[in-house]
Amino acid sequence: HLFSQKRLYSIGNRKATGTKMNESYRVVISGPKHCKRGRCGRGECVLTSTPPFYECKCKEPFQPPRCRHFSLCEPNPCKNGGKCIKDGTDFDCLCPTGYRGRFCHVGPNDCYVDDGESYRGNVSETDDRHECLYWNSHFILENGADPFNSFEDKDGLGPHNFCRNPDGDEMPWCFFRQGRRLSWDYCDVTECLTPTGQQFATCGQPQPKKIVTRIFGGLKVPPGAAPWQVSLQMRSKNSNNPFRHTCGGVLIESCWVLTAGHCIVQMKDMQVVVGGLSLNMEDSTEQTLKVEEAILHENYRESPAAVYNDIALLRLKGTDGVCANETQFVKTACLPNAQLPDGMECTISGWGATEDSQFGSNHLLEANVMLISQEKCTEPEVYGRVLTSSMFCAGHLQGGVDSCQGDSGGPLTCNQNNVKVIYGLVSWGDQCGRKNKPGVYTRVTHFLDWIKSKTQAASP
Structure with missing residues (x-):
């Protein structure tokens, strides 16, 4: 070579x-x-x-x-x-x-x-x-x-x-x-x-190491390609049981992780792992951080048909305002500042079910999906009126590539102004990869004021 x-x-x-x-x-x-x-x-x-x-x-x-x-x-x-x-x-x-x-x-x-x-x-x-x-x-x-x-x-x-x-x-x-x-x-x-206090000065700029191959219909993620990806892990309160991966999440600041509201379970010890790709082995690049506080959206609601205001913030435990340390493998995703056009190709990532593994993959996977118009997604044969303005669809209406269980709370990232923004959080859907049943995502732009109010009011 x-x-x-x-x-x-x-x-x-x-x-x-x-x-x-x-x-x-x-x-x-x-x-x-x-x-x-x-x-x-x-x-x-x-x-x-x-x-x-x-x-x-x-x-x-x-x-x-x-x-x-x-x-x-x-x-x-x-x-x-x-x-x-x-x-x-x-x-x-x-x-x-x-x-x-x-x-x-x-x-x-x-x-x-x-x-x-x-x-x-x-x-x-x-x-x-x-x-x-x-x-x-x-x-x-x-x-x-x-x-x-x-x-x-x-x-x-x-x-x-x-x-x-x-x-x-x-x-x-x-x-x-x-x-x-x-x-x-x-x-x-x-x-x-590197001046003191200058970590995470930029967001949304991955530095992948090398390409590898073959979320549902997805590809293995190269090291450093999704450095904001978080594994949210839980165990019984005050127990000595091992932590188990429960949901995905996305790092938006050194001490803050964004995830889906339905991922929050009361009376559980929670931790997050950032910088890792494998669930079945410890990566030398990963950092493990305790969750100090879980903040569920006040209007979070579940129904038999959908999940509403499906968003939560995790405040991490750190020292002097520093929790996660920035490396090539640990970076923040940017928050979006505007709506993105329908038909745009974005990326989902997680450890969810695949064709080969019903209960999830041990290696972080990613797949490309398209943003689907709200008009199309609210058609009767898709999701109809259960879809609100705080949600959007992405995927492929013919099926095949989709986010699945285990990826809940994980990121849907898109390019905006030459950086990666966290445009959606994996929320819900009708099974995996079904025709006319694309994944449904929490629309992060709908919650920007809520995110700002919580992170600024509860600085670690």
């Missing part, structure tokens, strides 16, 4: 030269033929998954499409308001305050935390000012991995030349070229300073 090959580059020399990689991974498409023929002039030939299966990435000031003619400062290559200054047959970018990099493309908040595995910034130079190669560069891949399996990941590696740390090294790095030699080096990227 490409990154294990990186490890073989002359141990002890961090600017060591690469060896040839396994020929069996060669990509048999027309892109490499074009790249080998030197079609890209003063540029880098990269492989793509669409015809003509290659693209020229020109070295400034050479211009696309073939990188053979150059133009100084027209168009301006400098980003973020940088000023292009001609210097003979080359140019320099005069960057505004706070920006750096050859093209002023690195912003003031561009930094990495821990070992930089979650780094998604724009630094594209090594610490010795070598320009990074694109991860889908023909030069890297001609004897390496299949780019259409390993490199088309928009959240990490991809068709770009930004520094990343995909193999657990000590900080972000990249490949660069020295003549015909492939080398790698650490990048000119700074480590973030």
